[in-house]
Amino acid sequence: MSLQTLRVLETFLENPAEQLAGAEVHQRCGIASGTLYPILLRLESAGWFVSQWESIDPASAGRPRRRLYRLTSTGLRRASEVFASFNRGVLA
Amino acid sequence: MSQRYEPSGPPNLSRATRWLIHHSAHRAPESLSSRLEEEWLADVASRSSELSKLRFAVGCYWASLVIGNESARIPVPAASSALSAGGIVTLTERNFGYLSLRSATLFLIAGLHAALFYGMITTLSHTRATTPQSNLENHALKEVPPERVPVLQPLSRDWTIAVPKPDAEIPPLLIPSDNVTSAIEEKSIEPDSPPAVIPPRVIAxxxxxxxxxxxxxxxxxxxxxxxxxxxxxxxxxxxxxxxxxxxxxxxxxxxxxxxxxxxxxxxxxxxxxxxxxxxxxxxxxxxxxxxxxxxxxxxxxx
The missing domain is CATH 3.30.1150.10 (Fusion Protein Consisting Of Minor Coat Protein, Glycine Rich Linker, Tola, And A His Tag; Chain: A; Domain 2)
Known part of the structure; x- marks a missing residue:
């Protein structure tokens, strides 16, 4: 698992129930779009993320709808395990 | 949720950025291209500066290449995947054509090695096979035997012309003078006398x-x-x-x-x-x- 993937997971783990668009993930963890979107799709295909379109009316909002990602229960558990494995061996 | 933002993306988006995102999305697998285009057009709207939007679009192009390569190996959620029932997961395939970039590179490297091997066979190995067997010799033509100088044949007749000394000296200036006389007397010609033989001269x-x-x-x-x-x-x-x-x-x-x-x-x-x-x-x-x-x-x- 790459460092960029860990940073994406860390961003979502800050608030596991929150749904984030790719642009927001970019703003929080600073990963460029060329790296970010393959990671999001990779985690989605692995079942760690799910995504859905933002429930807005683009015409009234005056902007396109965004694709929102959030952690699945499986993704939450697996991501927590990953970070826990890092914390083992680290002195508190 | 089927609404689309029809004005083909957000306002205040340059043509270059819009074009780049459009073509990047269409480089991705077909099942994902429309979803990615809409998603990227929405996300690029959150960028403030035009340069930032262009950088985002360039990143999208790179992302489409990565996604396209990975989609041939892993399942990717379809564009309509949703939270319900765990989403729809479909396998997307990418048509690599007859030669992928990796295969072309492999063939290129193999071709270069073959050309190098052929060059070594046709040049270096032949030189090694013809190792020296003896010292070098200059093979010039054998010396040409000395040519014989043609010998002058003796004349059949010997002509002798005797010029008698003039009785008086010729003045240095060519002034006509009756006092000066000259005469050429033909001496005896003896045609029947044997010819004088010049000995042949041989030059080595x-x-x-x-x-x-x-x-x-x-x-x-x-x-x-x-x-x-x-x-x-x-x-x-x-x-x-x-x-x-x-x-x-x-x-x-x-x-x-x-x-x-x-x-x-x-x-x-x-x-x-x-x-x-x-x-x-x-x-x-x-x-x-x-x-x-x-x-x-x-x-x-x-």
Whole structure:
């Protein structure tokens, strides 16, 4: 698992129930779009993320709808395990 | 949720950015292209500066390449996947055509290795196979036997003209004078007397040839001829002065059958100027022209 993937997971783990668009993930963890979107799709295909379109009316909002990602229960558990494995061996 | 933002993306988006995102999305697998285009157009709207939007679009292009490569190996959620029932997961395939980039690179590297191997076989190995078997020899034509100088045949008749001394000296100035007389008296002609025989004079002539410091034939053996195993004798006509220097450009008088070898022989003959042994007549070096045979033999190569 790459460092960029860990940073994406860390961003979502800050608030596991929150749904984030790719642009927001970019703003929080600073990963460029060329790296970010393959990671999001990779985690989605692995079942760690799910995504859905933002429930807005683009015409009234005056902007396109965004694709929102959030952690699945499986993704939450697996991501927590990953970070826990890092914390083992680290002195508190 | 089927609404789309119809004005083809957010406002205030440059044509370059919009074009780049559009084409990036269509480089991705077909099942994802429309979803990615809409998603990226929405996300690029959150960028403030135009440069930032362009950087985002360039990143999208790179992302489409990565996604396209990975989609051939892993399942990717379809564009309509949603939270419900765990989403729809479909396998997307990417048409790589006959040659992917990786395969083309592999074939290119293999081709370069094959070309290098062929080059080594046709050049280096042949040179190794023809290792020197003997010292190099300059094979010039054998010395031409001294030519006999044509002997003048004795005249059949001997004519003797006797001019009597004038009785008076001729004045230095050509002034007509009656006092000066001259007469030419024809002396006796004896046609029946035996002719005087001039003894023949034989000149000992020795043709020249390669002298001290004459170049090595191996240095002028054309490389293509070595590779192709060409051998032969080129006969070159050289004109040399008494010091062994060329007085005219050498010419081929009898070819070896190979134009390359003949050219090599001419180069050698030119380079040898000053190192020829001059022809001699009665032991004295003289200017002369003579044929010189130059043998190119692979077994003589070092």
């Amino acid at each position: 002539r020795i043709a020249g040839g390669p002298g001290a410091g004459f170049p090595d034939t191996a240095d002028f053996y054309p490389s293509p001829s070595i590779r192709m195993g060409e051998q032969g004798i080129s006969t070159v006509q050289v004109c040399v002065d008494s010091h062994g220097r060329l007085t005219a450009d050498p010419t081929i008088v009898r070819g070896s059958g190979s134009a390359r070898l003949d050219q090599g022989a001419l180069k050698l003959a030119r380079a040898a100027s000053g190192h020829y042994r001059a022809s001699t007549e009665d032991g004295q070096p003289v200017d002369s022209c003579y044929p010189l045979g130059i043998r190119f033999q692979l077994s003589n190569l070092r």
